[in-house]
Amino acid sequence: MNHKLLSFVLFLLSMVVFAQQKITVESIYRGAFRTQDMDELHSLKKSNQYTVLNFNQAAQSTQIDLYDFASLQKIATIIDSNNHKDMPAIDGYTFDSDEKKLLLACNSSPIYRHSFTADYYLYDISKKELTKLFDLQIQEPTFSPDGSKIAFAKENNLYVYDIASKTTTQITADGKKNAIINGICDWVYEEEFAFVRAFDWSSDSKKIAFIRFDESEVPEFSMTVFNQQLYPEVETFKYPKAGEKNSQVSLHIFDLVSKDSKMVDLSNYSDFYIARMKWTNDANVLSAQVLNRHQNNLDLLFIDGSSAAKKVVLNEKDKAYIDVTDNLTFLKDNSFIWTSEKDGFNHIYYYDKTGKLKNQVTKGNWEITKFYGFDEKTNTVFYQSTENGSINRGVYKTGLNGKNKVALSNELGTNEATFSPNFDYYIRAFSSVNQPTTYTLNEVKSAKELKVIENNAALANRLKEFNLPTKEFFVLKTEKGNELNAWIIKPKDFDSANKYPVFMTQYSGPGSQQVANQWNSVDDYWYMMLSQQGYIVVCADGRGTGFKGAEFKKVTQLQLGKYEVEDQIDAAKVIGNYPFVDKTRIGIFGWSYGGFMASNCILKGNDIFKIAIAVAPVINWRYYDSVYTERYMQTPQENPSGYDDNSPINFASKLKGKYLLIHGTADDNVHVQNSMEMMNALIKANKQFDSQIYPDCNHGIYGGMTRIQLFNKMTNFIQENL
Template sequence: MTKIELPLKNYYLMKRVYIIIFCIITSFVGVCQQKVTVEQIFTGAFRPKLMDELQSLKNTNQYTVLNNGSSKGSQQIDLYDFATLNKVATLLSTENFKELSSGIDSYIFDKAEKQILIASNSNQIFRHSFTADYYLYNTVSKTLTKLFEQVQEPTFSPDGTKVAFAKENNLFVYDITTSKTTQITTDGKKNAVINGITDWVYEEEFAFVRAFEWSTDSKKIGYIKFDESNVPEFSMNIFQKELYPKVETFKYPKAGEKNSVVSLHVFDVNTALTKTVNLSNYNDFYIARIKWTNDANIFSAQVLNRHQDNLDLLFVDATTATAKVVLNEKDKAYVEVTDNLTFLKDNSFIWTSEKDGYNHIYLYDKTGKLKNQITKGGWEVTTYYGFDEKNKMVYYQSVERGSIQRDIYKISIDGKNKTLLSKELGTHEATLSPDFGYFIDKFQNAKTAPSFFLKSTKDGSQIKAILDNKVLENKLANYNLPAKEFFELTTEKGNTLNAWIMKPKDFDTSKKYPVLMYQYSGPGSQQVANDWLDANDYWFIMLAQQGYITVCVDGRGTGYKGAAFKKCTQKELGKYEVEDQIDAAKAISNYPYVDKSRIGIFGWSFGGFMASNCILKGADVFKTAIAVAPVTNWRFYDSIYTERYMQTPQENASGYDDNSPINHVNKLKGNFLLIHGTADDNVHVQNSMQMIEALVQANKQFDWAIYPDKNHGIYGGYTRIQLFNKMTNFIKEKL
């Protein structure tokens, strides 16, 4: 037989035709479904386009976005008109300033919006805190001036003439006109005293870093001082590639241990004198927020007792340094600190609270007397956006159309004329125009990648599309992704829980599939939400392509279903949450297409604590568990978070011990993979080391991986790729 030689071009053409025909024939069984890989997930192959550093201006009906410039690696701050979406100007481009070759990390406008503070060369400290070099850009003169090297939280005075900032635990004021710097405090010292910047535990658990505020007349600065001298220290070895590891030591108050002693101060810029506010009525307390009112002599402070079940809103007289309680809230479990405190022109104020069982918006007069509850009902306000003084309208986001959805509403300050401003079910987030006439709606759901639209606040009608991710959606169409199906799961005990399930695309009801359960489960959290895919979701899709079903269940203790549902786990973290995951697994195991002998569970942080407990307390239900960066005993975790839900170990020893995985290691039957980073400043590697030792002494076989010099996120270089490949292989081998 003579071999027929085809021209190379024709050969490849015929080969493509054969492949296309083969794919058509086999598409019903998913053979040609493109495969998601760990490498794609963590190198940004599926990253959506977003409007980076979107900021709504206050003085003009405009907004700014940080965009890529025309040359490679350059960036620019672009100004847009809200009404037309037209680009008005490029305020600044790094192409014109070699000083900004490191890029723009963030930017801040002064009140007049004529000056911009630009952060560059940022260096992360903890989760929220960082130091950076800062440049002052004048939008009128088009000049750029380097002001500071590696400082924290520079903030314009309201009149735009000065900038307050922190450096090496002290506070300073820089005068823009004279270029003179005045040092406000001198006693700042590492691991001893911090002025105007929060300590580690405040930053992590009260989620703020800047603990100083300008008065409205730019004449005073209120700030919190942290004396952490008596707070116990925690040390971590930093290995790197040195011959001798170095030791990083910082103050970390664990549950029941001493916290920083906090005090409140007022600095007068003109006289350079500092007064200490009299808080002698309080002992062992937290100052969770400070904010200046519209009265230049009055600022507010939210003070919590150590149990966090009593909150006082104080009004502080800056002249006399005296404080009075304007509002008090108590709760049998804990009071949530609010970021939604908004002062109106007459110093009446808007406040959010869970006091009626759901998070709602309230209006108080300037003396703290309740004027009215603005929103009410068996649903939660999830974000407060702002108040339109002219039209007396409040804008907010809520879960009124279901706890897994997010919608945008407006309502009159008297609680009437509520209007839904979003249409499609999913997650809507609003950026309001300065005149409250428009808003940018960032919309997404499980089937729709983030999209941005300009809408009218009159009725929510769409004016114009701004940005979408159709390119990403079309790209993903080639992967024939499995759908995330939302449902409610009811356990044998009668608890109805939000859930989603993701099945292989070629799902066959006559087959039996292994199941991986994923959860976080921490107080007030939510994993079952109708929003777009994150990195974990893509990993679950990858597993679905390899024949696994993934299920996620939000058990009791999670958020957005009311205070009673969220706070029922009080003093028993890990009891009801674990019970719900085990009960959910039992319910799922009865589905006809589930192989009940092959159910696993995965979680990170609180989710790792949960996964550890589930493989132990649910040893007859779960075959496999992966726990990443888990708390293994709440005695090892920080004071503010832990005591909010558990009180102290001295008061609630059984609550701590009964739900600690370390105390249940003898129950291990299945496959357990334990993962931690040695430089985790949040959940210390101590948790896993003690868990490892307990398992060893119980003579239990298990797998573990320690990542040198990696923090709670365990990332950097190829770390995430190696980690998720390791977890994938473990699941394929052990589930």
């Protein structure tokens, strides 16, 4: 066989192999491209070690393994579920302060996004004794600082379990479903302030502070749960929509010695939120962050644990809103570290214990994205930021005085860190658009990489078989002059002489980011699958998205869906003018806030977009919860035009293209009511549309074959209409 013929045969063979390596929805959502990660990594405080929750596939067991930071060597298996026949698989775990006992969560049963009940086991590490704590599932069990007790919630009340005597003391007795909740957040706090446990131990283990929620006057929302039963059930829960009554919250301190409970007097506030509460390092000083309903005025309170007297230590105001974080960190003398956007970008500030500003630690036209901690030995602050561009993340350390800054990461992409207790070492997780997540052990002093823990090389090699397209980053400048971070995925056999259809994806919610230099999400493989089918996929982060400063993020205030929709339409116009794009074939997709956006875009941009897919969309902000919506819109009573001028319901008559509307009936977050009202508006306007309802599915629409069916349906819709 001559060389030319041999080359031709090899070429044909390679094309056959390549043709076989097409991405499918089934392979994506069955985990074919999943990275190897370090699950439930806990950095221990008493030793220079860390633990990881591992699943032993061969033995079908879960185990908590102990590793040394300096060597990365596995030292021991603390507990293996296979050695305890009566204990199910371990879902999660927490240590007591001495790291001699473990609380193990098993058989977790989700409630809402973050909350769950579980069976809990107490494990004494030195004695290797395992004890099931109760005969029923509980919430948020938490060790006291001295390790002698466990506080927990059950059926809306708080309890304390004494480990030595095995006795339980009930702290509250008025808890009642859909009326009173003690120590656990109501639905809207959990969803929008992102915490569940609303109680905390004082550092001397003598007091417990907790928030009480009186939700008796909060309007109820009911969902039908079909569950393949002859008679469906109705699930009813409290859900305050924009402008409606919220829970009345109060702050209480329970003294375990005297059994006395005091309520903190917050009568000078009206219609307020207790967005955070935690004890300071002073065992008799409790901190609380009180936020007004507009969420543009925040008081940091210090409260006397004995008298419950309070004082305002710090006040922050903003013309738009204040983001609540968990970055408040107390030093030994009760001075504290705080993050704020008050100079236009999110930065770190240092205050003394009276609330007097000592120093702005970080400065510049970039954002702090994570606060990792403070090393009191060296007076050093550790953080993650966007100093290398808003789509990247770097890890840094700097003095508390803001001097001697050192980069602890040098690769451009997304860098994260887990530090050892003594801040001598850190495990760096790095990924970029071209590099699957890599875990390495690094030394803090030199920032030197000591060892690779996991580099996902097997996944990287497997992906070579698919000859995937690359995600290219660029800055898209609209005709109005707005500069938007964007990425584009072109077919691997892209030919600039051809005209391609374009499928746009976005989320666009306040402070969000979809254009980031990090490894593929699961959905990225779907976009690449579409590119294999001849589509160009584009994503642009419009105004209102995050990490480019407060002005860019907060421009959408009082007008959610105005500037964001303008930017997506304007971006589509720019893309449509590319010589290789068929401007008559541009579609747009989004989920949740992104579904709200996709719906608006095909209506207000009906001469630009040919199709739109909206999954679980907010259709009118009047239907969404109070905390999120009013943060950006105030109430419907105060800002009716802001709600109505940007609601897809009011523009249904403008529909020209193909529109697919998707929702789950058990969505406790964005209620299916939104899609039903959108359908109603389209029917009244005599507009044809497509829809898909998923029985008993929540906001995530998953379980069994659900995701596969969903993404196949969307793929078919794109193929048939774009």
